Amino acid sequence: xxxxxxxxxxxxxxxxxxxxxxxxxxxxxxxxxxxxxxxxxxxxxxxxxxxxxxxxxxxxxxxxxxxxxxxxxxxxxxxxxxxxxxxxxxxxxxxxxxxxxxxxxxxxxxxxxxxxxxxxxxxxxxxxxxxxxxxxxxxxxxxxxxxxxxxxxxxxxxxxxxxxxxxxxxxxxxxxxxxxxxxxxxxxxxxxxxxxxxxxxxxxxxxxxxxxxxxxxxxxxxxxxxxxxxxxxxxxxxxxxxxxxxxxxxxxxxxxxxxxxxxxxxxxxxxxxxxxxxxxxxxxxxxxxxxxxxxxxxxxxxxxx
Amino acid sequence: xxxxxxxxxxxxxxxxxxxxxxxxxxxxxxxxxxxxxxxxxxxxxxxxxxxxxxxxxxxxxxxxxxxxxxxxxxxxxxxxxxxxxxxxxxxxxxxxxxxxxxxxxxxxxxxxxxxxxxxxxxxxxxxxxxxxxxxxxxxxxxxxxxxxxxxxxxxxxxxxxxxxxxxxxxxxxxxxxxxxxxxxxxxxxxxxxxxxxxxxxxxxxxxxxxxxxxxxxxxxxxxxxxxxxxxxxxxxxxxxxxxxxxxxxxxxxxxxxxxxxxxxxxxxxxxxxxx
Numbered sequence: 138x139x140x141x142x143x144x145x146x147x148x149x150x151x152x153x154x155x156x157x158x159x160x161x162x163x164x165x166x167x168x169x170x171x172x173x174x175x176x177x178x179x180x181x182x183x184x185x186x187x188x189x190x191x192x193x194x195x196x197x198x199x200x201x202x203x204x205x206x207x208x209x210x211x212x213x214x215x216x217x218x219x220x221x222x223x224x225x226x227x228x229x230x231x232x233x234x235x236x237x238x239x240x241x242x243x244x245x246x247x248x249x250x251x252x253x254x255x256x257x258x259x260x261x262x263x264x265x266x267x268x269x270x271x272x273x274x275x276x277x278x279x280x281x282x283x284x285x286x287x288x289x290x291x292x293x294x295x296x297x298x299x300x301x302x303x304x305x306x307x308x309x310x311x312x313x314x315x316x317x318x319x320x321x322x323x324x325x326x327x328x329x330x331x332x333x334x335x336x337x338x339x340x341x342x343x344x345x346x347x348x349x350x351x352x353x354x355x356x357x358x359x360x361x362x363x364x365x366x367x368x369x370x371x372x373x374x375x376x377x378x379x380x381x382x383x384x385x386x387x388x389x390x391x392x393x394x395x396x397x398x399x400x401x402x403x404x405x406x407x408x409x410x411x412x413x414x415x416x417x418x419x420x421x422x423x424x425x426x427x428x429x430x431x432x433x434x435x436x437x438x439x440x441x442x
Numbered sequence: 443x444x445x446x447x448x449x450x451x452x453x454x455x456x457x458x459x460x461x462x463x464x465x466x467x468x469x470x471x472x473x474x475x476x477x478x479x480x481x482x483x484x485x486x487x488x489x490x491x492x493x494x495x496x497x498x499x500x501x502x503x504x505x506x507x508x509x510x511x512x513x514x515x516x517x518x519x520x521x522x523x524x525x526x527x528x529x530x531x532x533x534x535x536x537x538x539x540x541x542x543x544x545x546x547x548x549x550x551x552x553x554x555x556x557x558x559x560x561x562x563x564x565x566x567x568x569x570x571x572x573x574x575x576x577x578x579x580x581x582x583x584x585x586x587x588x589x590x591x592x593x594x595x596x597x598x599x600x601x602x603x604x605x606x607x608x609x610x611x612x613x614x615x616x617x618x619x620x621x622x623x624x625x626x627x628x629x630x631x632x633x634x635x636x637x638x639x640x641x642x643x644x645x646x647x648x649x650x651x652x653x654x655x656x657x658x659x660x661x662x663x664x665x666x667x668x669x670x671x672x673x674x675x676x677x678x679x680x681x682x683x684x685x686x687x688x689x690x691x692x693x694x695x696x697x698x699x700x701x702x703x704x705x706x707x708x709x710x711x712x713x714x715x716x717x
Binding site: 323325326327328329330331332333334335336339343344347348 | 516518521546547548549550553554555556558560561562563564572573576577622625626629
């Protein structure tokens, strides 16, 4: 290499090094943030079991939530099962409510009327994503709660109302990801089915949906992740009673709703505060599990041909 | 919905063709079939007749309208938005390019094999049993028999008989294409349309598919195959039709056409002066 050429390259290399340093620092910052966040929640959450002396089993399976008091053996009454049950109930039920609508509209958008779908429907669902959760909560409080009370009985506050509000909130996520999944099915599959004399419905039910199933499952689990972590809107309609839910219409509580209602009132280092961190840790672990499941599905569904 | 005619094929001279002398049992005929996308006529009026047990190849350069023509026979073009098929497609004496004709019923009799092998994301068995299941065959023993018979007819049975429950994607490209042929044969079609079935395959797989096509013809199936490969057209087809720029230029018996092209454009194409 000529000497002049080498000289001309040098400043370029310096720029590249600087670029590497800047982008690398960004990556490092994000990675450190994520890891310290997990570490912090874990260390605080585990304090309940290490310093406060609560057995892990009584936290996970206990049904009495009253962290200010101790039971006969001097162990704090921090049974988290009511909240864990509440969180899973609203999550599963909201997905059950949202899925048929999401799937139905996704099929309409991709298979029936793509023009309307991309021009009108998708912008509309994106609008739904942008609505703040407090607005959903307010609508839930003023409309969903009285409505469920009118036909399901009870106070109207409870898992049912929470699930309906959550279903609205996760609908756009599940819908748009289902649209992507159905759209990703190669046209040649549909051609093959039509070429065999299958009707549109047979093609959708037996070729398109089975081929899109891993993508649809991912959509559902991402919706579940969102539902599981949503706090404000749920807290406004769920009733906030830390008891094992016996019916869909009795007041209940979720992990998130208990954290948001209590965190501001309890001093750092108290048993109550520690155990709220433990609830947060449960939330965090569940989110990680959901994301892990999505990755596993992604890897399994990848060789689609 | 008008039911699809199950009547016998007519034995009469082929219309719109030069060699009207030979009597062929015409099963399918197109009369002035056109295909338009919006205002663009992709296929000018085309009239051809096809007989049972005969292999016809449609040849011509890319974009000449041969695939478009093929896809208008089973009215697959109707699945494309903005596409219109004009003229008459006469299957067993009935015009099927008419309102009220049950397309899905028609496609049970006119099967189709595509350019890219497109097995479903299912097991080999389920790929073949797919169409019969949708069309009402549910008995396990009937399906078993149909699957074996179809795989044998597509000359792939010996290669897959021990792994029927494995995914269709586990097969090689050539095997996948023969699986797609088996899937089509499971409907017992009268006519099989093939859109460049070997363009994605290696020579050995191509040979296997060509063998399959010949054996289908010997069992009375009318096969219409689009191909870019002149040698393939010469090897497998009894008759041939040459398309250019959306127009059907010349048709006749393959051997005669290749030896003695009457149209200058076909002569040019065969000698490689264009295309």
